[in-house]
Amino acid sequence: MDSPVEIPYQSFVKINRASDTSMYMQVANQLINAIQRGYLPFGTKLPGTRALSRTLEVHRNTIVAVYDELFAQGWVESIPNKGTFVIGKNEEKPLTFKDFEKTHLEHYPKITGFSFKTSNILDNPFEHSACEYLFNDGVPDIRLTQIDQHSKIYSSILKRKGHHKMLGHYNHDGSEFFKKNLSHYLNLSRGLPISKDNLLITRSTEMSIYIVSEVLLSQGDTVLVGALSYFSVNMIFQKAGVNIRSIPIDEEGIIVESVREACKKQKIRMLYLTPHHHYPTTVTLSAQRRLELLNLANEYGFIILEDDYDYDFHYDKSPILPLASADTSGMVVYIGSFGKSLAPGFRTGFIVAPENLMAELRKYLGIIDRQGDILMEQVLGEMIAEGEINRYLKKSLKIYRERRDYFALLLDQYVGDFIEFSKPSGGLAVWAEWKTPVNLMQLGRECAKNNLFIPKTLLYQNKELSAMRLGYGHLNFDEMKSSIEILSDSVKALH
Structure with a gap:
């Protein structure tokens, strides 16, 4: 066994005196790291507090606190009249002085020691630049948002004693108050005759589509999208292992006859649409085609996943109501975002669907977003109730x-x-x-x-x-x- 003098503590215990972490915790953490990696194996006798304080050039009381911390965490034991020794199984061969010179304990591994599955499907497509x-x-323009006013509402809700219990519970089902107000808002603004039981609150449109895909799609299913479509959604569909088929679009949106031809040739599981403003071309799906697609969905049994990502932004006339507002057979799953004109931290996504599907969707949301954000939803609920959103x-x-x-x-x-x-x-x-x-x-x-x-x-x-x-x-x-x-x-x- 190496004696304390032979172990070069200065080579692997590095103290950053400008760090917010106390010096004794820096030393303690690095000694624990050395024990975990076998550099200080079972039975190693640690130097006395005076000797180690001289070696590391710190006050002796710092080393006393270090040893107290190691003892409290169960890494060392103190034997009267003998010293302080590392506790553990003697399975590792002690490293030599040269081994210490080659290795720096502060370095985290660059690669895993195991293999894992990788996928280029989910590579981040977004870029950044320093251009002005x-x-x-x-x-939307974040500079137009009334952040101060929104923050005051949030702060007010946080200070109310009646809301403190929200902080102590997981609630992926979301705020009942928000869902009640949001269902009323969607009824008035988009003609959706729904209740809060038809709503699932998510963090974003992408999360909504991911959950829907997990529940409704199986590997090998065929999904129809516009010949030009939203790349993030296509990535989610590809990850689900489905076959994506492109349908041509024109100045009135997706061409219904091409959808019909596709249905005649094979079983179609889902049609993904952005009818209010097709992404990326911005064309609006005509009212006549909307009715035709609903009839086709009833005839061939495919799901219509309707994404109204920017329904709130319309200028020249009243927007055409969503397909979901005219759906009487339960063939449309409607997703959207609420508060898109607000600061990003105040936005949320949602899914509208019949109650039997909603029950299954909630199970998946409970796995990936168990915590939820019930306080923010309470803020949004009050903004609806007080008419702030409309203003x-x-x-x-x-x-x-x-x-x-x-x-x-x-x-x-x-x-x-x-x-x-x-x-x-x-x-x-x-x-x-x-x-x-x-x-x-x-x-x-x-x-x-x-x-x-x-x-x-x-x-x-x-x-x-x-x-x-x-x-x-x-x-x-x-x-x-x-x-x-x-x-x-x-x-x-x-x-």
Whole structure:
């Protein structure tokens, strides 16, 4: 057994005097680490407190506290008149001095010691850039949110003694108060004749689709999506092991006759739709096609998964009601997000479905989100009950309508010779198709040189199509003008 003098404690006990962690805990944790990894095996006699304090250049009282901590955690034992010894099974061969020189205990393993399954399906497609300007796929402007007012409501709820019991319970079923108010809100705004028992509260649209996929889809099922569709949703479907079939779209949305032809050829389990504003092209599914799809679902027995990701953002006229509002046979599962115009921390997702399916969906939510966020849901419930949501949405819609009009004006003025687009009736993005093919990846790099970032997820290019989805909601007038000018200059530089 190595004597205490032979063990180079300074090589693996490193003290950071600027750390918030006390020095005695730093030393204790590193000694425990050395014991766990076999550098201080069973029976090793530790130096006396004075000797180790001199070695590590700390006060003796620090080492006394270290040994007390090791003793309290059961790593060492103190034998009167003999010293302090490491407790454990003598299974490891003590390491030599050279072994200590090769190894630093503060380093965490770079790779696992076991194999595991990897998947490129779920690779993060999102990019980041230090550019001053950027386009996205259509998100609200955080600067327009009334964070102070929202925070006051949250703080008020947190201080109420009657709500303290919420903090002591898991509640993945969500706030009954919020679900009651949200069901009423959806009834009035979207014509959904539901009760709170038809609602499941989630953290996001993606979580909603994941849970629905886990319950309703099996490996080998066939799911229909638009010929251009939301990449995150496609990733979830691919992870579920289903076969994804693309259905063509036009200016009225997904082509119903193509859906019918697909149903004649094989069993279709699900049709995924974003009917209010198709992602990414922003076209609205016509009322006639909505009825035709409902009839097809009844005839062939496939599920319609309706994603109304930006229903709240409509400018020129009242939006067409969701398919779910006209569904009398229980063929539609409706998902959406609530509070999208608020700060991200105040948003939530939801699922609307018949009660028998809801019971099964709750089981899965209980596994992946047992805690829930009942306090935030209480805040949102009060914002609905007090009419705050409607007031804020009305105010923000006026701003986003003005931004849409100005963005369309700039596109026409600066790049109208190169692209074709229609001013969308709602949403926070414009779909632009290039009149003549252009290398969009190259265009993106050219824009980045001039301080404008265009993520690859906004670029759609194949043999028949060169197009971009350009989100404008997060940009004010000056930022829009600068961004479009950079886009225009970059396009001209490639010609």
